[in-house]
Amino acid sequence: MKFDPSELETKNVYKLLSGSVVPRPIAWVSSISEEGIRNLAPFSFFTVASRQPPMLCISIGPGVGARSGTIKDTLENIRSQKEFVINIASTPLGNEVQKSSENFAEEMDEFEEAGLTPIPSEKVKPMRIKEAPIQMECKLHQIIQLGSDHLIIGEMNLYHIQEDYYNGNYKVNFEKLRPLGRLAASYSESKDFFSLPNDAIK
Template sequence: MKFDPQQLAVKEMYKLLSGSVVPRPIAWVSSISKEGVQNLSPFSFFTVASREPAMLCISIGPGVGEREGTVKDTLANIRDQKEFVINIVPTFLGNAMQKSAENLPSHIDEFEAANLTPIDSEKVTPKRVKESPIQMECQLHQIIELGTDHLIIGKLVLYHIHEDYYIENHKVNLEKLRPLGRLAGNYSENHDFFTLPK
């Protein structure tokens, strides 16, 4: 079988892409509006963009559902404030993350809605998720408009990791972290690790 993207509806192509590029890590992005309202939202189009300087990128699509035709709060906040935090999502925070993904009005604080604890960052204004074992403070480097989406590239300015998740020599204990991943419309729990035979 083969599919020409030009002959498919956007949603049809999205289903094929999101079911093929898996598992995807989740960036739980905290930002703040110019009015001072905190925002927290997950994005699974997320990866490392550069090693030196350390940069991360997320892709933010247009508003959906009743907010179709609008810009998502996260994008608006990053455009205005030029800062954000990427919090990593372990499996035990999955329900809270899902709550923060709901289409809530812009004046609602997702930290409160998801019963999470905001804590001060050190180099940026947006808060970090205290319950997340890994938090990465970022300053905006560039926003690239790509079709219907916006690619956000952020420079990592401070990396936080809870000591229980740190292994010596700058390694992360992935077996303890058990990061949540995205599989099309479902999720995956990453905890089975193995080395390929030589």
């Protein structure tokens, strides 16, 4: 079978992409508005963009559902404040991740709605999630509009990891982390780890 994206509705192209590019890690992004309102939302179009300087990127699409066609609060906040935090969620935090993905009014605080604890960052204004095992403070490097979406590239200025999740020698304990990911519309847990001979994939 084959599909020509120019002949498909956007939602159907999205289904093919999100069901094929898997598993996808989740960037649990905390930001803050000009008025000081805390915002929290998960994004699975997320990866490392550069090693030196360390940069991360997330892709943010337009609002959906009741907010279809609108600009998401996360994008607005990063545009105006030029700072954000990428928190990494473990599987036990899945319910909180899902809650923070709901369409809340812009004046609502998703930390409160999801029952999470905001803690101060050191180099940026947006709060970190205390419960998240890993938090990365980022400053905006660039926003690139790509079709209907916006690619946000941020430089990581400070990395936080809870001691129980650190193996030493700058390595993360994946068995402890139990990273939460996305498989199309479903969630996934990475828990089986193995190596391949002459592994050159980076």
